Amino acid sequence: MVTIRETLTAATERLRESGSESARLDAEVLLAWVVGVDRATVVAYPEAPIGSDQAARFASALDRRAAGEPVAYIRELKEFHGLAFGVDRRALIPRPETEAIVDAAIGEVMHRLAERPGEAGAGPGRGGDPVRVADVGTGSGAIAVALAVALRSRRVTMGRNVTILATDASADALDLARENAVGHGAADGMRFVEADLLPVVLPDNGAPFDLILANLPYVRTDAIEGLPIAASFEPRAALDGGPDGLDVIRALLERLPTALGQGGAALLEIGADQGEATPAAVAAALPGWRATVEPDLAGLPRVLRVERGDEVAGG
Numbered sequence: 001m002v003t004i005r006e007t008l009t010a011a012t013e014r015l016r017e018s019g020s021e022s023a024r025l026d027a028e029v030l031l032a033w034v035v036g037v038d039r040a041t042v043v044a045y046p047e048a049p050i051g052s053d054q055a056a057r058f059a060s061a062l063d064r065r066a067a068g069e070p071v072a073y074i075r076e077l078k079e080f081h082g083l084a085f086g087v088d089r090r091a092l093i094p095r096p097e098t099e100a101i102v103d104a105a106i107g108e109v110m111h112r113l114a115e116r117p118g119e120a121g122a123g124p125g126r127g128g129d130p131v132r133v134a135d136v137g138t139g140s141g142a143i144a145v146a147l148a149v150a151l152r153s154r155r156v157t158m159g160r161n162v163t164i165l166a167t168d169a170s171a172d173a174l175d176l177a178r179e180n181a182v183g184h185g186a187a188d189g190m191r192f193v194e195a196d197l198l199p200v201v202l203p204d205n206g207a208p209f210d211l212i213l214a215n216l217p218y219v220r221t222d223a224i225e226g227l228p229i230a231a232s233f234e235p236r237a238a239l240d241g242g243p244d245g246l247d248v249i250r251a252l253l254e255r256l257p258t259a260l261g262q263g264g265a266a267l268l269e270i271g272a273d274q275g276e277a278t279p280a281a282v283a284a285a286l287p288g289w290r291a292t293v294e295p296d297l298a299g300l301p302r303v304l305r306v307e308r309g310d311e312v313a314g315g
């Protein structure tokens with residue numbers, strides 16, 4: 001029987017030769033997954049033996065990783081905003097930088113609920129309507145589900161206080177999103193709709209949204225080939241944003257005048273090199289509206305916030 005140490009040494013060497021920049025980490029994570037323990041345990045017990053069944057499963061996982069497949073697809077699991085999401089080739093693997101949208105959205109929703117006097121959801125002129133949120137291009141459901149779970153932990157009643165519409169052009173991605181919502185017990189107050197951005201007729205008799213969230217494809221078509229090989233396992237429609245990367249974002253901007261209610265805001269993830277191009281796209285598509293770019297923890301442009309200019313000017 002081989003030991004964990006021997007297995008990891010050989011696997012790390014193989015992954016390094018295959019071009020992985022995180023060979024040791026990948027090997028540890030995959031071995032821990034195969035053995036059914038956490039990574040710290042694998043590291044702590046290098047002399048422990050590995051059974052032949054486990055060795056065979058690890059060899060198969062290693063083959064896939066050496067061919068470039070992301071570790072998350074092999075494990076069918078990715079942590080996002082402190083939650084474990086099921087992931088597979090039906091949808092993009094959620095990225096850590098997208099957590100910025102979730103954090104901003106939590107603040108927006110809680111602020112809107114707090115502005116309503118009395119019990120949450122009974123605000124002036126709203127007749128107790130819930131805060132209406134859309135997650136456009138939901139993919140694995142990462143943003144919508146993480147938001148719903150975070151709101152629930154803040155005693156928000158989904159459905160009554162907040163509703164979330166999650167859309168995607170891919171029926172496969174929506175299936176995965178539904179699975180993740182159910183898996184986290186977060187499907188209450190959430191709807192999943194296959195649509196090009198948003199349904200032509202908005203649900204609830206066309207009522208506009210208070211908050212529109214989106215991490216849409218924003219990679220330039222000619223930059224796709226230069227992405228790490230792992231990205232070639234992800235759906236191209238989740239990445240390709242057209243010649244300048246902004247085709248899908250521009251299409252969503254066109255929908256905002258009817259889809260976003262008075263006092264509403266759209267929060268869109270953008271590429272780190274799109275901090276100037278995206279406000280320019282807003283100025284072209286939505287004259288008089290306000291666009292601000294918020295940086296992520298690394299100080300890079302990450303979230304584009306779009307609001308109607310008249311409301312911002314009026315406070």
Ligand SMILES: C[S@@+](CC[C@H](N)C(=O)[O-])C[C@H]1O[C@@H](n2cnc3c(N)ncnc32)[C@H](O)[C@@H]1O
Pocket residue numbers: 091092093094095098136137138139140141142143167168169170173195196197198214215216217218237238239248
């Ligand atoms: C970059 S992925 C993001 C997925 C998920 N929101 C996340 O952050 O992990 C973009 C998603 O938008 C979807 N998408 C692309 N174009 C779309 C469109 N016109 N209408 C609706 N969804 C679209 C893709 O299918 C994909 O799931």
